[in-house]
Amino acid sequence: MHLISELSAVLATSLFIFALYWMNDPKTARRGVIAGVTGMGVAVIATWIQPEILHHGWIVAAIILGFAVGVPLSRVPLTAVPQRTALSHAFGGLAAGLVGTAEFFLWINEPGGAHITPFRMSALVLEVILGFLTFTGSLMAAGKLQEVRWIPQRPVTYPGQNVVNIGVLALAAGLGVAVVLNPHAAWASQAFVAIAVLATIFGVLLIIPIGGADMPTVISILNAYAGLAAVAMGFVLDSKLLVTAGALDGSSGLILSIIMCRAMNRSFTNVLFGAFGKTQPALTSGEQKVWKQETVEGAFQLLEQARNVVIIPGYGMAVAQAQHKVRELFDALTKRGVTVKFAIHPVAGRMPGHMNVLLAEANIPYSALVEMDEINPEMPQTDVALVLGANDVVNPAARYAKATPIYGMPIIDADKAKTVLAVKRSKNPGFAGIDNELYVRDNTWMLFGDAKAVLADLVKQFGSGGIH
Amino acid sequence: MTDFGSMLFVFVLATFIGLGVIRRVSRLLYTPLMSLTNAISAIAVVGSIVVAGADHPLTIRILGAVALFASMTNIVSGFLITDRMLKMFKKQ
Numbered sequence: 001m002h003l004i005s006e007l008s009a010v011l012a013t014s015l016f017i018f019a020l021y022w023m024n025d026p027k028t029a030r031r032g033v034i035a036g037v038t039g040m041g042v043a044v045i046a047t048w049i050q051p052e053i054l055h056h057g058w059i060v061a062a063i064i065l066g067f068a069v070g071v072p073l074s075r076v077p078l079t080a081v082p083q084r085t086a087l088s089h090a091f092g093g094l095a096a097g098l099v100g101t102a103e104f105f106l107w108i109n110e111p112g113g114a115h116i117t118p119f120r121m122s123a124l125v126l127e128v129i130l131g132f133l134t135f136t137g138s139l140m141a142a143g144k145l146q147e148v149r150w151i152p153q154r155p156v157t158y159p160g161q162n163v164v165n166i167g168v169l170a171l172a173a174g175l176g177v178a179v180v181l182n183p184h185a186a187w188a189s190q191a192f193v194a195i196a197v198l199a200t201i202f203g204v205l206l207i208i209p210i211g212g213a214d215m216p217t218v219i220s221i222l223n224a225y226a227g228l229a230a231v232a233m234g235f236v237l238d239s240k241l242l243v244t245a246g247a248l249d250g251s252s253g254l255i256l257s258i259i260m261c262r263a264m265n266r267s268f269t270n271v272l273f274g275a276f277g278k279t280q281p282a283l284t285s286g287e288q289k290v291w292k293q294e295t296v297e298g299a300f301q302l303l304e305q306a307r308n309v310v311i312i313p314g315y316g317m318a319v320a321q322a323q324h325k326v327r328e329l330f331d332a333l334t335k336r337g338v339t340v341k342f343a344i345h346p347v348a349g350r351m352p353g354h355m356n357v358l359l360a361e362a363n364i365p366y367s368a369l370v371e372m373d374e375i376n377p378e379m380p381q382t383d384v385a386l387v388l389g390a391n392d393v394v395n396p397a398a399r400y401a402k403a404t405p406i407y408g409m410p411i412i413d414a415d416k417a418k419t420v421l422a423v424k425r426s427k428n429p430g431f432a433g434i435d436n437e438l439y440v441r442d443n444t445w446m447l448f449g450d451a452k453a454v455l456a457d458l459v460k461q462f463g464s465g466g467i468h
Numbered sequence: 469m470t471d472f473g474s475m476l477f478v479f480v481l482a483t484f485i486g487l488g489v490i491r492r493v494s495r496l497l498y499t500p501l502m503s504l505t506n507a508i509s510a511i512a513v514v515g516s517i518v519v520a521g522a523d524h525p526l527t528i529r530i531l532g533a534v535a536l537f538a539s540m541t542n543i544v545s546g547f548l549i550t551d552r553m554l555k556m557f558k559k560q
Contacts, residue, residue: 239515366557378482
């Protein structure tokens, strides 16, 4: 039996590594899912057939419930994928926290306490802290993304916030050290419960000062935490399989966090403790410039006469559900021999890769999706840059306006295109609360309105053959 | 009982493999990557099965069953949505 579980763990681990390896190309990626499912199946069966498992009914019931909730969760619209992802981080954290709690009470009630070593106790405390803080933190993030009414969207800040946050975490850690040193003390159980409660509170406190523009980074960091919680669980349960799978998840979260932070020119600590979007410095540099509005007919003529067009999508496109209209525009332009590319900023949308998925859903070939670093050198030769619901990621102020929170953030050089068409829902500033200078540039023309409606009108112009 | 040295060893090596493999993941696929790694880390299900299914006191088994439900939800929704998204990446 032991041999079976060891071998199955090795097999599952190898399959998980292959699953991630195949994600390096969209052509092989679906194979990765099959490998992952197979690895999971092998590991579950090998555990289930172990002789110490007696209560099969419980397992079956929990698995059925898991399917009942999991299947609908996998069918959410793609605009809701960020909140589904946050929710699954929450479930991952919850599982780690609960298993950790269960193990703690099993061990301390064991005669002799054979399981209790300082190392395993530390892992247990770490598992519970990481698990529960990931649970509530991710729930908060999911709530913010879903725009649940009683969770404020804008960052909530108060004086001494960081002191309070760090204080709560330090208290949990301090209690953790006390429990590790005195696992058999009469108060150890109470202290342990207090650690779990403090971690739960810390998760909430950690997320309330964070605004929507930071969500791609925060989701990535929570991903890393969820992975680390699984690793800690692996240490507690002596499971190399869990340690490996958790480490894969954790390193993925880490890499994505680094990429997101770099794309916003910010550090981890700044994201977690900086309360992005709280400050709204007015960017009124002397004279107040005004934007120039363009009609749909005018925009049509600009696009029709262009040789190459770069579309820069942002979260506004997702909100307006405009990706299918984008596809129609893409087709209409391509048919006329116009080269169309999409410029994807790493933090466009609400989670890493969000824009790519939305555009892929609309059947736009992924060869037309170009990363920021690759498209920027082409921008000066671009005839029309069409900004679609993107805002901060195209704001030229990021290059020089030191007082703004977006200063230093790499942007897509939309302003360098010969002509800029910007579709914008309202005249309000973006998530970071900063006026966008791009809109008042000489070569920029604004199209105000819902992205979907504006695009539909544009496509109609193409359909009518462009009556001149 | 495994000594913690070898566990730490496994952890460090797995992290390096993870960093190496993830770094090569296509930038197009970061969203499905996240749902895939999420499903994979729901391997915590094996821990939950032991806690829920072994002959433990009732309260412990309830904790285990809830954890098992949470992990199972992640496995099911994680793999299904990853596949659903990957199906959309067609080259023309």
